[in-house]
Amino acid sequence: MYDSDGKRYLDGIGGTHTITIGHGVPEIADAMAAQARKLCFTHKVQFTNEPQEQLANVVAKMAPKEMEHVVFVTGGSTANEIALQIARYYFMEQGNTNKYKAIGRWHSYHGRTNAALSMSGNLFVQREDMTPYQLDFPHINPPHCYQCPFDFNYPNCKFACAIALAEKIEQEGADTIAAFIVEPIIGEAGSAIVPLPGYYEKIREICDFYNILFIAEEVVTGFGRTGKNFGIEHWNTRSNHNRKRVK
Numbered sequence: 001m002y003d004s005d006g007k008r009y010l011d012g013i014g015g016t017h018t019i020t021i022g023h024g025v026p027e028i029a030d031a032m033a034a035q036a037r038k039l040c041f042t043h044k045v046q047f048t049n050e051p052q053e054q055l056a057n058v059v060a061k062m063a064p065k066e067m068e069h070v071v072f073v074t075g076g077s078t079a080n081e082i083a084l085q086i087a088r089y090y091f092m093e094q095g096n097t098n099k100y101k102a103i104g105r106w107h108s109y110h111g112r113t114n115a116a117l118s119m120s121g122n123l124f125v126q127r128e129d130m131t132p133y134q135l136d137f138p139h140i141n142p143p144h145c146y147q148c149p150f151d152f153n154y155p156n157c158k159f160a161c162a163i164a165l166a167e168k169i170e171q172e173g174a175d176t177i178a179a180f181i182v183e184p185i186i187g188e189a190g191s192a193i194v195p196l197p198g199y200y201e202k203i204r205e206i207c208d209f210y211n212i213l214f215i216a217e218e219v220v221t222g223f224g225r226t227g228k229n230f231g232i233e234h235w236n237t238r239s240n241h242n243r244k245r246v247k
């Protein structure tokens, strides 16, 4: 890429990780142009359309087992707002209208819209400036061994960063919490924080125990960018409702 002074840049991270296959790929441009000449938009209330259905099938095949419904939205922030709303609906359908909060993690980023920013814990984005619009969502520390927020070392820490989730749920009341949202590998806001094996397994146990949905936010880590189709697939986080006690 060249800027207005002709300075040359190597777009090493692909915009914000979005241009995974590079700029100006002819096949993509051709497919977009061909579609734009045919049909530009249909409203989802009345219609679906062929390319959308084909893409949904591709995504469903890539997704972890049993995840077979796809909702198309306009970007990452909207995806996270919708995920939060789906979590609320999930509990409302069971007659539980009280579970509405999401717990997020510090050093995470879920977008600039109000609920997404409320779930975010990015210390570089000035959440405080937007305080009047913020939802009062709790946060816990990230699994950041390099600068452990608890000043522990693994394995003596016994995953204090995961146990912090159980503690936060107890403080807030499990009956108010709908979901825990994470970037499986924390992206820009934490410069690629990769949890140790066992962390997400513990998180899953805690979520199951307290009946809280676990949202893997794959805006950056999805679609093969970490070597698996989705980042969370590096850990075993499938729900197992037979698990009971959390130490």
Ligand SMILES: Cc1ncc(COP(=O)(O)O)c(C=O)c1O
Pocket: 016, 074, 075, 076, 077, 078, 109, 110, 111, 112, 183, 187, 188, 217, 219, 220
């Ligand atoms: C992890 C993560 N989630 C959500 C978003 C927000 O996505 P968007 O800018 O498409 O709303 C970003 C943007 O960088 C992101 O890195």
